[in-house]
Amino acid sequence: MYKQGKYQIISKKAIAKGIYDMEIYCPEIAVQTECGQFVHISADGFFLRRPISVCAVDKVRGTLRIVFEVRGNGTDKISQLNKGELIDMIAPLGNGFKVFPGKKAVCVGGGIGTPPMLAVAAEYGADATVICGFRSASAVILQDDLKAQGNRTILCTDDGTAGRKGFVTDALKELLETEKPDVIYACGPDVMLRAVASMAKENGISCQVSLEERMGCGVGACLVCACKAVKNGEEYFAHVCKDGPVFPAEEVMF
Amino acid sequence: MADLSVVFAGVSMKNPVIPASGTFGYGREYDQFYSISRLGGISVKGTTLAPKAGNPPPRIAETPAGMLNSVGLQNGGAKKFLEYELPNLKSKDLAVIANIAGATVEECRQLAELIDGSDVDMIELNISCPNVKQGGAAFGTNCNSAAEVTRAVRGATSKPLMVKLSPNVTSITDIAKAVEAEGADAVSLINTLLGMRIDIKTRRPVLKNNVGGLSGPAVFPIAVRMVWQTANAVSIPVCGMGGIATAEDAVEMMMAGASCIQVGAALFADPFAPLKIIDGLDRWCNENGVKNISEIVGTVRPW
Numbered sequence: 001m002y003k004q005g006k007y008q009i010i011s012k013k014a015i016a017k018g019i020y021d022m023e024i025y026c027p028e029i030a031v032q033t034e035c036g037q038f039v040h041i042s043a044d045g046f047f048l049r050r051p052i053s054v055c056a057v058d059k060v061r062g063t064l065r066i067v068f069e070v071r072g073n074g075t076d077k078i079s080q081l082n083k084g085e086l087i088d089m090i091a092p093l094g095n096g097f098k099v100f101p102g103k104k105a106v107c108v109g110g111g112i113g114t115p116p117m118l119a120v121a122a123e124y125g126a127d128a129t130v131i132c133g134f135r136s137a138s139a140v141i142l143q144d145d146l147k148a149q150g151n152r153t154i155l156c157t158d159d160g161t162a163g164r165k166g167f168v169t170d171a172l173k174e175l176l177e178t179e180k181p182d183v184i185y186a187c188g189p190d191v192m193l194r195a196v197a198s199m200a201k202e203n204g205i206s207c208q209v210s211l212e213e214r215m216g217c218g219v220g221a222c223l224v225c226a227c228k229a230v231k232n233g234e235e236y237f238a239h240v241c242k243d244g245p246v247f248p249a250e251e252v253m254f
Numbered sequence: 255m256a257d258l259s260v261v262f263a264g265v266s267m268k269n270p271v272i273p274a275s276g277t278f279g280y281g282r283e284y285d286q287f288y289s290i291s292r293l294g295g296i297s298v299k300g301t302t303l304a305p306k307a308g309n310p311p312p313r314i315a316e317t318p319a320g321m322l323n324s325v326g327l328q329n330g331g332a333k334k335f336l337e338y339e340l341p342n343l344k345s346k347d348l349a350v351i352a353n354i355a356g357a358t359v360e361e362c363r364q365l366a367e368l369i370d371g372s373d374v375d376m377i378e379l380n381i382s383c384p385n386v387k388q389g390g391a392a393f394g395t396n397c398n399s400a401a402e403v404t405r406a407v408r409g410a411t412s413k414p415l416m417v418k419l420s421p422n423v424t425s426i427t428d429i430a431k432a433v434e435a436e437g438a439d440a441v442s443l444i445n446t447l448l449g450m451r452i453d454i455k456t457r458r459p460v461l462k463n464n465v466g467g468l469s470g471p472a473v474f475p476i477a478v479r480m481v482w483q484t485a486n487a488v489s490i491p492v493c494g495m496g497g498i499a500t501a502e503d504a505v506e507m508m509m510a511g512a513s514c515i516q517v518g519a520a521l522f523a524d525p526f527a528p529l530k531i532i533d534g535l536d537r538w539c540n541e542n543g544v545k546n547i548s549e550i551v552g553t554v555r556p557w
């Protein structure tokens with residue numbers, strides 16, 4: 001069942017310039033939420049809700065964690081909400097990542113695509129290697145959280161101010177020369193997803209990507225969040241909110 | 255408890271609140287928030303004969319108090335609607351309105367003929383979609399073509415027939431009179447207003463279709479005006495929509511002359527909007543000594 005309501009923010013902090021981390025108390029939602037799903041948040045004064053991925057779920061404490069970047073006026077408004085205040089959201093939405101317990105996973109996060117990688121990597125602990133890329137040291141997020149949940153991390157920055165210099169795709173390419181994970185997960189800019197998907201294909205590794213598209217209803221009723229997909233050789237418009245946001249990479253026409 | 259039931263063009267509904275075509279799918283998604291049997295009816299997504307892929311994304315842009323869409327009638331075709339969606343809807347307790355949108359007069363006629371043999375309660379002929387290259391608004395912006403397509407559909411069905419009008423015209427009352435003369439049992443209005451947004455960083459339209467249809471609270475005053483003018487120009491009943499978000503909006507639309515109302519974009523902000531409107535209408539009637547909601551239809555007292 002979808003839920004809509006106002007839920008209390010129990011912690012909020014800025015974790016990098018313009019990037020906010022919120023924990024929300026919503027037991028009725030948390031119990032049903034899987035990694036890779038998203039929440040649809042109302043921004044006061046704006047007509048449409050803003051979709052944000054779930055970054056962590058704590059079913060015991062009944063909380064969800066979201067990490068988002070201020071991109072425009074709507075996310076700016078949401079970032080002004082404080083601890084103790086209520087946030088209006090619809091959740092849990094979409095299809096999450098398929099997890100294969102006991103297998104080896106590589107998660108690739110580009111910039112603000114990192115938060116959903118934290119959620120899926122949590123399911124794998126030491127069996128997950130998480131490759132993250134950021135513009136520079138000041139934009140780096142969530143590395144300590146990844147380590148705390150036992151993941152191996154590889155950090156890249158475009159300018160080399162933290163971790164290794166270069167793109168996540170360079171690091172992934174190198175890794176695949178010596179290792180063969182069972183599954184690759186990715187979230188980030190389209191160019192990155194395309195490159196990750198083609199490397200996964202070349203190496204015969206199954207790959208799941210989390211996509212973004214502008215949304216209306218968030219539940220699959222209005223059909224605005226279309227993305228070109230292909231199934232059984234046929235091209236069609238899938239809908240990111242209901243068929244995704246996670247898709248098997250081979251079904252996406254980047 | 256006030257009596258919210260209405261009989262609209264021969265169709266009985268327990269309340270006058272209907273989710274608008276294209277904003278509520280076939281009810282399956284919102285049925286996961288609440289029972290859709292609480293609604294008076296549902297106007298389903300616009301249906302074409304063959305499945306239709308729709309326009310490339312982005313298909314939505316935010317605007318002050320509203321949004322633009324350019325979905326372009328993506329749907330699974332009439333067969334899928336009749337075989338897969340309709341039985342599910344008929345297992346619920348609400349009036350089912352089939353919204354049809356052929357690209358040609360002949361396609362509209364065939365759609366009506368197909369649906370005539372089904373359990374659908376009412377047909378809404380969409381002659382006002384701004385997001386398709388053929389048919390759609392091309393029918394609805396000219397009295398002759400509006401009359402021609404209404405005549406063809408009328409000849410193919412004995413179901414109650416409602417024609418959905420476009421606001422992108424010089425005189426909506428002329429179009430309304432033209433479809434009334436061809437045997438339409440009701441009219442619904444308004445469909446979306448053609449609009450555009452540009453991303454000033456990229457100098458590109460936000461919508462891949464460049465232009466799209468505006469809806470949401472931003473269009474409400476235009477919709478009220480058009481419903482008022484139309485209700486005064488024709489003797490068939492009017493279903494009013496465009497920007498309705500609250501029970502007060504619904505009351506205002508009904509006072510302008512709408513016998514029932516549809517709720518569209520407001521759902522995206524609040525999925526419970528239709529239920530809040532139903533509860534609010536009941537409260538409003540009780541507070542204002544109105545026993546039956548139909549009493550207020552067209553009761554605005556113009557200066």
Ligand SMILES: Cc1cc2nc3c(=O)[nH]c(=O)nc-3n(C[C@H](O)[C@H](O)[C@H](O)COP(=O)(O)OP(=O)(O)OC[C@H]3O[C@@H](n4cnc5c(N)ncnc54)[C@H](O)[C@@H]3O)c2cc1C
Pocket residue numbers: 038048049050051052053054067068069070071072073074075076112115116211212213214215240245315316
């Ligand atoms: C499934 C999903 C998960 C997401 N998860 C996260 C996350 O975990 N952290 C994070 O920082 N961001 C995430 N995003 C992106 C986030 O939704 C946008 O940054 C946000 O909507 C921008 O709103 P705005 O008002 O600040 O920007 P504006 O540009 O002013 O927004 C204008 C309109 O465009 C829409 N829009 C603009 N950019 C995007 C975008 N990239 N994706 C979808 N809609 C957009 C807005 O929702 C709004 O309707 C996610 C997007 C999707 C679809």
Ligand SMILES: Cc1cc2nc3c(=O)[nH]c(=O)nc-3n(C[C@H](O)[C@H](O)[C@H](O)COP(=O)(O)O)c2cc1C
Pocket residue numbers: 216222223224274275276277299300301323325327353380383418444445446468469470471473495496497498516517518519520
């Ligand atoms: C995403 C979206 C899709 C729509 N699709 C259809 C459609 O398929 N057929 C139709 O007749 N109207 C369609 N409409 C128009 C609505 O039914 C309604 O006329 C319009 O949105 C005005 O009402 P509102 O302001 O309450 O949304 C659509 C509107 C939206 C926002």
Ligand code: FES
Pocket residue numbers: 214215216217218219220221222223224225239240241242
């Ligand atoms: S946002 Fe409405 S269908 Fe995806």
